[in-house]
Amino acid sequence: MPKTNSAASYCLGIESTADDFGVGILSFDGKVLSNANNTYVPEKGGIHPREAARHHAEVAGKVLTEAFERAEIKPQDVGLVAFSQGPGLGPCLRTGATAARALACYLGVPLAGVNHCVAHIEIGKLVTQATDPVTLYVSGGNTIVSAFEAERYRVFGETLDIAVGNCLDVFAREAGLSQRRGAPFGAIVEELAKKGKTFVSLPYTVKGMDLSFSGLLTAAVNLLREKKHRLEDVSFSLQEVAFSMLTEVTERALAHTEKPEVLLTGGVAANKRLQSMLKVVAEEHKARFCVVPKEYALDNGAMIAWTGILAYKSHITVPIEKSFVKLKWRLDEVCAPWVEG
Amino acid sequence: MLVKKGAEANLYLEEWHNRKVIMKRRLPKKYRIRQLDKEIRSQRTVHEPHIIHKAKEAGVPTPTIFMVDVAEANIIMEFVDGKQVKQVLNDLSPEERLRLSRHIGELIGRLHKHGIIHGDLTTSNMILTSHGKVVFVDFGLSERSMELETRGVDLHLMKRAFQSTHYKYARGCFEAVMEGYANVVGEDEAKNVLEKIREITRRGRYVSRAR
Numbered sequence: 333m334p335k336t337n338s339a340a341s342y343c344l345g346i347e348s349t350a351d352d353f354g355v356g357i358l359s360f361d362g363k364v365l366s367n368a369n370n371t372y373v374p375e376k377g378g379i380h381p382r383e384a385a386r387h388h389a390e391v392a393g394k395v396l397t398e399a400f401e402r403a404e405i406k407p408q409d410v411g412l413v414a415f416s417q418g419p420g421l422g423p424c425l426r427t428g429a430t431a432a433r434a435l436a437c438y439l440g441v442p443l444a445g446v447n448h449c450v451a452h453i454e455i456g457k458l459v460t461q462a463t464d465p466v467t468l469y470v471s472g473g474n475t476i477v478s479a480f481e482a483e484r485y486r487v488f489g490e491t492l493d494i495a496v497g498n499c500l501d502v503f504a505r506e507a508g509l510s511q512r513r514g515a516p517f518g519a520i521v522e523e524l525a526k527k528g529k530t531f532v533s534l535p536y537t538v539k540g541m542d543l544s545f546s547g548l549l550t551a552a553v554n555l556l557r558e559k560k561h562r563l564e565d566v567s568f569s570l571q572e573v574a575f576s577m578l579t580e581v582t583e584r585a586l587a588h589t590e591k592p593e594v595l596l597t598g599g600v601a602a603n604k605r606l607q608s609m610l611k612v613v614a615e616e617h618k619a620r621f622c623v624v625p626k627e628y629a630l631d632n633g634a635m636i637a638w639t640g641i642l643a644y645k646s647h648i649t650v651p652i653e654k655s656f657v658k659l660k661w662r663l664d665e666v667c668a669p670w671v672e673g
Numbered sequence: 674m675l676v677k678k679g680a681e682a683n684l685y686l687e688e689w690h691n692r693k694v695i696m697k698r699r700l701p702k703k704y705r706i707r708q709l710d711k712e713i714r715s716q717r718t719v720h721e722p723h724i725i726h727k728a729k730e731a732g733v734p735t736p737t738i739f740m741v742d743v744a745e746a747n748i749i750m751e752f753v754d755g756k757q758v759k760q761v762l763n764d765l766s767p768e769e770r771l772r773l774s775r776h777i778g779e780l781i782g783r784l785h786k787h788g789i790i791h792g793d794l795t796t797s798n799m800i801l802t803s804h805g806k807v808v809f810v811d812f813g814l815s816e817r818s819m820e821l822e823t824r825g826v827d828l829h830l831m832k833r834a835f836q837s838t839h840y841k842y843a844r845g846c847f848e849a850v851m852e853g854y855a856n857v858v859g860e861d862e863a864k865n866v867l868e869k870i871r872e873i874t875r876r877g878r879y880v881s882r883a884r
Contacts, residue, residue, distance in 0.1 A: 531708045536716075540792050540814050540826075576705045576713075580681075587680035609704040616703075 342405055343412040343644070344435065345637025348428025349420025349448045350473055351379045353388040355399035356634030357410075360641055362458055365403035367627060367634040368395045373513060378501065385423030392431050399633065410439055414640020417445035417650075418658035420473070425657035433652050442649040444640035448631075449474060449663040452597050452624075453485060454642060455635030460622035462593040466585045468578060468610065471598035471631075472497035475543060477581050478663060479589045480671050487664045488585040489541035496574050497600045499545040503570060506553045507563055521567050522603050528568020532561050536573050541584060543577050571605055579609040586617050597624040599631075642670040681717075682813060689749060694739060697721075697813075699746035714746035717813070722748060724789060724815045731787035733780045734808040753810065755802035762796055762839050762846070774846040776807060778853025781828065784809075785866075786858055788819045790827050795834035825869030828854070832870065 342365065347354040354369040372387035374380060400407060415432035418425060436443040453467050466488075469476045475491040494502075497518060504517035511517045534551050537544040552570045555561055586594060594614040600606060607623055614621035628634060643649070646669045676695075677684040685696040699714040701707075722738040729735055737751040758777070762770060777799060784791060791798075792814030800808045816823070831850060835843040855863035 531706060533712060536709070536713055539816060572706055572709055576702075576709055579704050580702075584680040612704040 341411045342403070342409050343414055343444075343637040343641045344399070344410045345414040345416075345446070345633045345635070345640050346428045346432045347416045347448070347451075347631050347633045347636045348388050348424050348431075349416050349418070349631060350424060351384050352631040353391055353395055353428065354631060354633035354636075355395050356632060356637040357399050357403040357405065358634060358637040358641060360411075360645075362638060362641070364634050364638075365405065366399045366401075367632055368399040368402065369630075369632060370395050371513070373511070376510075377505070379421070381421040381423045384421065385427045388424060388427040392427070396431070396435075407435075407439060410435075411441055412444060412640055412644050412649075413439070413441055414444040414446050414636045414643075415655075416448045416451065416636050417655065418448065418661035420448060420657075420659065422657065422659050425659065429655060429657050433655060437652060442644065443652060443655055444643045444648065445650040445655055446636045446639045446643065447661055447663060447666045448636075449476060449478075450485060450666050450668065451635040451639040452629075453478065453595070454639045455628045455632070456595045456597045456622070456624040458638055459628050460595065460624060462595050462620070462622045464591055465593035465595035465622065466582060466589060466591045466619070467595040467597065468582045468601075469598045470496050470578065470596075470600035470606070472501060474598065475545070475578070476663060477541070477578075477585045479585060479591055480668070481589070483667050483669065485663050485666070485668060485671075487662070488588070489543060489581040492539065492542050492544045493546040494549065496543075496545055496578065497598070499549045499574060500570070500600070502549055503552050503556075503567075507556055507567075516599070518600055518603060521571065522605065524564050524567035525571045525605065526568075527564040528562070528566075530561070530565045530568075531572060532565055532569040534569050534573045536577060538577050538580055541581055543581060545574060545577075548573060571603075575603070575606045575609050578606065579613055582610060583613045583617070586613065586619060590617075591619065593620045593622055595622045595624065597629045599629065601629045602626055642668075646670045679813070686752060687749075689739070692739075693752040693754070694749050695736065695752050697748040697750065715743045718743050718746045718748060721812050721815070722750075724812045724817070725750075727787065727817075728784060728789055728809065728812070731783045731789060733783050734806055735812070736808065736810060753800045753802065753808045755800040755806075755808070757797045758799040758801050758807065759796035759838055761801055763842070767845075770842060771845060771849045773801070773807070774849035775853035775856075777831075778850035778855075779857050780807060780809060780853075781831065781850065782854040782857025782863075785824050785827070785854075788817050790816045790818050790823045792816060792827065794827055794831040796838060797834075821865060821869050824866050825873050828866060829870050829873045832874075 341360040345356045351372045356367040357365045370391040372384045413436040466479045475495045477489040478485045501517045535547045611621045674686045676686050682699045725735045740749040798811045835846045
């Protein structure tokens with residue numbers, strides 16, 4: 333059993349599931365000391381897993397140093413290393429995992445393998461003080477409606493094909509738009525949508541509790557190609573349909589579980605229109621509406637560190653030789669004994 | 674009189690031309706823009722009676738539809754007098770319980786054979802009339818599909834409903850359902866679906882429904 337630094341208990345968490353390489357340092361009582369990040373921005377097209385992984389390997393040292401400097405602690409003060417073990421892109425996950433294993437080995441401290449989706453929920457709860465929410469987690473890679481029930485975060489609804497963030501990204505790319513640092517595709521589409529006036533009908537696909545966005549994307553792209561409608565109107569319609577679908581499924585989960593809060597997180601959580609829709613639903617069901625602030629809603633190292641701490645306190649760590657990454661690790665495969673429920 | 678408040682629609686028990694009827698109203702949602710809201714509610718108001726009719730053609734008793742008001746997203750249908758299977762199942766004699774479960778399985782088999790997925794198979798959505806007929810209600814989440822996955826999910830929900838509300842008899846009841854199901858769709862097809870249900874259960878995705 334590796335030793336644990338009991339005098340100074342800090343956890344360092346590494347996030348590297350997709351285009352972000354993040355390192356967060358938290359104290360065991362949940363104080364965020366630092367949350368450093370470096371995002372891979374492709375010159376054109378989407379995320380190429382190998383290129384993103386190369387980026388992560390290049391910036392890893394820099395981001396780690398930054399995290400330690402901002403936290404004002406030394407590596408020796410770290411008592412636990414956590415990393416995102418999945419789900420995500422293989423090469424990216426492996427890069428983060430390699431760094432985490434090396435660090436844990438070098439420091440002689442335990443290693444915690446964290447589920448990325450669980451981490452989003454846990455950090456959301458920590459920063460918004462939500463206790464037992466229905467969570468809508470919406471990003472470029474995930475679209476999940478979840479709530480805790482009997483030991484696990486259960487998936488009440490999810491996308492059957494692409495994630496809603498991916499739908500917006502591809503739409504923007506097809507429209508010939510380009511993203512910049514600080515202005516991702518989602519924000520650009522949101523700005524365009526604000527100038528939309530006319531609603532154009534698009535396919536609305538909710539199957540029971542599950543969602544589908546691929547048909548919606550195709551239809552929206554076809555509308556663009558027809559050139560009969562303004563880009564602003566198509567953006568507006570796309571958002572309205574996609575977000576109404578998300579809100580409907582969230583409302584169903586809320587009506588069913590009667591949870592006291594709605595938690596919105598992930599990259600798409602920054603969208604004001606989506607926020608306003610969920611707020612209406614939360615109020616109607618007398619639930620508190622919590623939006624996770626951007627720093628913690630986007631992929632980040634702090635969420636991995638915090639979830640690593642929770643797991644560690646429940647005696648869940650992973651030996652280095654068993655710390656393989658899990659590309660398709662589902663949220664509801666994770667037993668979460670640290671949650672009271 | 675409001676009898677059920679759902680996330681998507683409300684059910685009212687009303688008097689209509691000297692009959693007791695159920696009025697299903699899909700209320701506007703404030704979070705959606707008006708145009709989309711209207712589209713969704715109209716589309717579903719048309720879809721549901723259509724599937725209810727298709728179910729009848731497949732030989733599954735469903736409520737008679739009296740009126741569809743697309744503009745108001747209202748459906749007026751027969752009030753099926755009887756008891757929810759949920760209320761009676763536990764009190765039946767063992768033979769009666771298995772007979773009823775087998776019959777339910779046959780009805781589900783008929784739906785699936787005709788590409789109808791109910792989408793919310795629970796014992797509260799099945800009414801046992803005084804004549805011993807079982808009527809399936811609430812096709813609000815239904816869809817048309819012949820896929821093994823959707824049929825598996827449909828029956829998995831049924832299984833979960835037994836486990837949560839009739840846990841003492843869950844195993845026997847579900848086996849009887851599958852027996853009746855196999856009588857209609859054939860042994861091979863039933864085996865495929867059963868295997869799919871096992872896979873879905875392993876995924877651990879569905880939660881027992883509190884009802």
